[in-house]
Amino acid sequence: MHIVVCVKHVVDSTEIHVDKKTNELVLRGLSTKINDYDKNAVEEAVKLKKELGATVSLISIGPRDAVKTLKEAVAMGADQAYLLQVSPRQQLDTAQVSLILSKMVEKLEPVDLILCGEVSEDGYNSQTGARLAARLGLPEVSYVTSLTAAEGSFEAVSTLEDTAETVKGATPALLTVSSAINVPRLPTAIQIMKVRSDRIKQWKLKDLGLEDSALETPSVTMLGYEIPEQERKNIMIEGTPAEAAKTLVKYLEEEKVMN
Amino acid sequence: MGAYKVLIYAAAEETAGRLAALAAPLAEGSIVYLKAGSAFPEQEAEAVKAAAAAAGATVLIAPASRKGNEVMARASQLLDTGCVTEALSLAAADGKLTAKRAIYGGIAVGNFAFETETAVLTVALSALAGVETAGAYEAAASPAAAPPPAKELVKTEPLAKTVDLTKAKRIVSFGRGVAKKEDISAVEALAAKLGAEIGCSRPIAEELKWLPQEHQVGITGALVKPDLYIALGISGAIQHFAGMKDSKIIVAVNNNKKAPIFQFADYGIVGDLYEVLPALEEAIGG
Numbered sequence: 001m002h003i004v005v006c007v008k009h010v011v012d013s014t015e016i017h018v019d020k021k022t023n024e025l026v027l028r029g030l031s032t033k034i035n036d037y038d039k040n041a042v043e044e045a046v047k048l049k050k051e052l053g054a055t056v057s058l059i060s061i062g063p064r065d066a067v068k069t070l071k072e073a074v075a076m077g078a079d080q081a082y083l084l085q086v087s088p089r090q091q092l093d094t095a096q097v098s099l100i101l102s103k104m105v106e107k108l109e110p111v112d113l114i115l116c117g118e119v120s121e122d123g124y125n126s127q128t129g130a131r132l133a134a135r136l137g138l139p140e141v142s143y144v145t146s147l148t149a150a151e152g153s154f155e156a157v158s159t160l161e162d163t164a165e166t167v168k169g170a171t172p173a174l175l176t177v178s179s180a181i182n183v184p185r186l187p188t189a190i191q192i193m194k195v196r197s198d199r200i201k202q203w204k205l206k207d208l209g210l211e212d213s214a215l216e217t218p219s220v221t222m223l224g225y226e227i228p229e230q231e232r233k234n235i236m237i238e239g240t241p242a243e244a245a246k247t248l249v250k251y252l253e254e255e256k257v258m259n
Numbered sequence: 260m261g262a263y264k265v266l267i268y269a270a271a272e273e274t275a276g277r278l279a280a281l282a283a284p285l286a287e288g289s290i291v292y293l294k295a296g297s298a299f300p301e302q303e304a305e306a307v308k309a310a311a312a313a314a315g316a317t318v319l320i321a322p323a324s325r326k327g328n329e330v331m332a333r334a335s336q337l338l339d340t341g342c343v344t345e346a347l348s349l350a351a352a353d354g355k356l357t358a359k360r361a362i363y364g365g366i367a368v369g370n371f372a373f374e375t376e377t378a379v380l381t382v383a384l385s386a387l388a389g390v391e392t393a394g395a396y397e398a399a400a401s402p403a404a405a406p407p408p409a410k411e412l413v414k415t416e417p418l419a420k421t422v423d424l425t426k427a428k429r430i431v432s433f434g435r436g437v438a439k440k441e442d443i444s445a446v447e448a449l450a451a452k453l454g455a456e457i458g459c460s461r462p463i464a465e466e467l468k469w470l471p472q473e474h475q476v477g478i479t480g481a482l483v484k485p486d487l488y489i490a491l492g493i494s495g496a497i498q499h500f501a502g503m504k505d506s507k508i509i510v511a512v513n514n515n516k517k518a519p520i521f522q523f524a525d526y527g528i529v530g531d532l533y534e535v536l537p538a539l540e541e542a543i544g545g
Contacts, residue, residue: 014496016363017519025367036465094332094342121498124364124478125344130300130332139301139408142329155413160325163417169410179465179479180472218374219341225362225369232509233525244528245538248510251526257429257487257508258543259454 001054001151001171003045003113004105006132007073007081008035009066010122018227025225034069037117039076039184041177045115046077046185048149054112055079059104061097063088071195075187081200082108084208086215093218094123098131103208105136113154114174118143129176140174141167145181261285261351263378266316267396268307268330270295277387278320279394285351291316292396298404299412300326304333305405311338311377313400318356320349323381335379342379343371347386364478365501385482420473422456424481429489432458432476432503436492436513436532440469445536446491452543458483458503460493477502492532495520512536 011030019026045056058073058081060066065088070081084100086092092100105111114136116129133140145164146157149171156175158165205212235251237244252258265286267278272294279290293310296303307330311319319334321327323345335342346358347368356378362369424430431450437443443457450457457474464475476483478501488506492513493499500523503509511524512535521527528535 013363013498014494016366016497018366025363095336095339098336119479122363124361125332125342126328127332127335127342127344130329131336131342133301134304134333134336139299139410140329140333141410142300143325159418162420163415165415166413167410168413169408173410180468183466183468220343220371220373220375222362223357223370223372225367227367228504230504230523232523234522234527235525236521236527236529241528241530241534241538242542244530245535245542248526248528248539249542252487252508252510255487255508255525 001048001052001112001149002108002110003048003054003056003115004108004111005038005041005045005056005058005073005078006101006114006116006128007038007042007058007060007069008117008120009033009060009062009069010035010120013121023227025227032065032069034072035117035120035122037119037121037177037179038073040179040181041115041117042073042076042078043182043184044147044177047182048113049077052149052151057082057108059101059108060084061086061092061100067197067200070200072187072192074195074199075191076185082203083200084203084205090215091218092215093220094125094127094131095219096215097128098135099214100205100208100210101128101132102135103210104203105132107208112171113149114138114172116174116176118176118178129174133174136174138172138174139169140176141169142176144175144177147175147177147181262287263318263351263356264288264314264316265290265318265320266293266307266311266314266399267291268293268295268319268321268327273392274322274387275396276392276394277390278322278382279396280391281349281382281387281394282318282320283394285318285349285356290394290396291399293399295321295326295330299408299410300329300333301408302405303330304337306402307331307334308337309402310399313402317377319377319379321381322387323383327381331379331381338377338379340375340377340379341373343373344381345383346380347383349380361478361501364497365504366497421471422473424456424458424474424476424483427456427483427485429453429455429487430458430476430483430485430506431455431489431491432460432493433463433491434460434493434499435462440467443469449536449540452540453487455487455489460496460499490520490524491536493520494518495523
């Protein structure tokens with residue numbers, strides 16, 4: 001069994017803040033990391049590897065710095081990783097990302113299962129898994145919270161807003177997994193360091209039979225953004241815990257939100 | 260009167276009415292409604308594609324439910340067109356359809372333009388809730404059923420939920436500032452005194468799994484708007500902010516005076532949670 005996991009290298013969105021003088025987002029100098037939801041996908045693949053003797057390949061699109069993310073994911077127990085390197089300034093929409101990923105998967109055939117995180121922490125589009133499955137003509141199960149697989153088949157529980165659907169299917173198939181599915185193992189710094197560079201293979205667009213123009217024509221572009229006004233009182237209450245608590249309760253009574 | 264032939268895709272007619280009302284200013288002629296079926300998303304996506312072709316629709320809209328997002332993302336790929344999920348509003352400018360959606364977890368709202376002739380959108384459920392249900396539409400001709408994918412539905416079970424935070428009037432929410440799972444009892448005691456529901460940040464539900472996900476407030480959890488939101492030991496990551504920013508009054512308690520949560524708060528107390536919590540419980544009285 002060959003499992004491919006899509007892994008995204010993202011900026012740490014918890015570090016993004018608004019510059020109060022310019023009212024613009026501060027996006028420079030942010031640290032980067034593996035998309036948390038993709039860790040759940042890697043973990044699930046590694047569990048299946050141990051259970052079924054599967055081979056786990058990781059695929060990613062990103063700048064050179066994404067090697068760091070892939071090393072971390074390989075250290076979790078994957079066999080190898082493939083990076084389609086793009087400029088750090090390159091913006092890609094979900095149509096472009098799914099096109100490149102589909103070519104990467106095709107190059108890695110035969111593939112039995114493709115696992116993705118349910119969403120990325122930067123874009124929150126929730127599109128890539130569905131688009132990739134459509135491009136490859138594969139059946140898909142989304143928001144998977146439980147998964148078992150055997151040679152040629154899988155069974156997954158998809159958790160929606162109000163219902164949980166158990167779905168049985170044949171491979172090849174694509175599954176997007178929820179964070180509830182498992183607790184990803186944490187590789188140690190030494191384990192990550194020990195991942196040899198030759199386990200991360202770098203591909204160029206032409207290796208995938210794609211032209212540079214594949215990156216030039218987005219289907220959706222961002223024209224700009226606005227920062228929503230936050231009108232908050234920002235009253236800091238001083239004093240000992242007992243004093244502060246009393247003052248707060250007084251304020252909340254005045255606001256009439258206590259009952 | 261707009262310039263776009265609009266197709267809406269939703270299970271409930273009430274939702275269809277809201278989507279139609281939202282799209283009406285952009286619509287040319289009558290809006291066409293394809294009722295969402297219970298087939299697999301692969302088949303539903305084919306149905307959306309076929310219904311759009313039959314109606315000549317170039318704007319395709321659905322609610323941003325989990326299934327709605329999956330069906331529309333897949334449909335947009337079948338149509339080889341742009342897709343914006345979780346849209347807050349839509350408009351037309353300079354001959355292009357545009358849609359606004361939260362970016363970076365809600366700290367800002369981005370304005371996106373479709374570069375493709377056909378635009379596929381899902382509308383955030385929070386944005387839909389505020390729209391009237393009276394939008395007019397006519398039923399789309401039912402497209403022929405697409406062949407089933409290589410899978411079968413074994414069973415569907417309702418989720419046993421104990422709490423719906425989106426309807427709560429008061430929420431006491433906690434994050435990593437609570438050091439041990441046992442200490443949740445102190446948060447529960449405060450919540451009980453206030454008649455509040457318990458909420459939590461993403462790490463508590465998704466990483467530590469101390470509470471089921473229905474307690475999680477944030478962009479991947481519940482989007483809440485209580486009268487009173489008390490954030491205990493929550494640093495205030497954007498992802499959390501997006502889930503509670505519409506609360507009427509926000510209180511933050513955190514031992515780090517630089518925690519971003521204080522920027523979003525009406526009232527803030529810098530202090531040790533383990534001292535402030537019992538003090539608060541006492542100050543509220545019986």
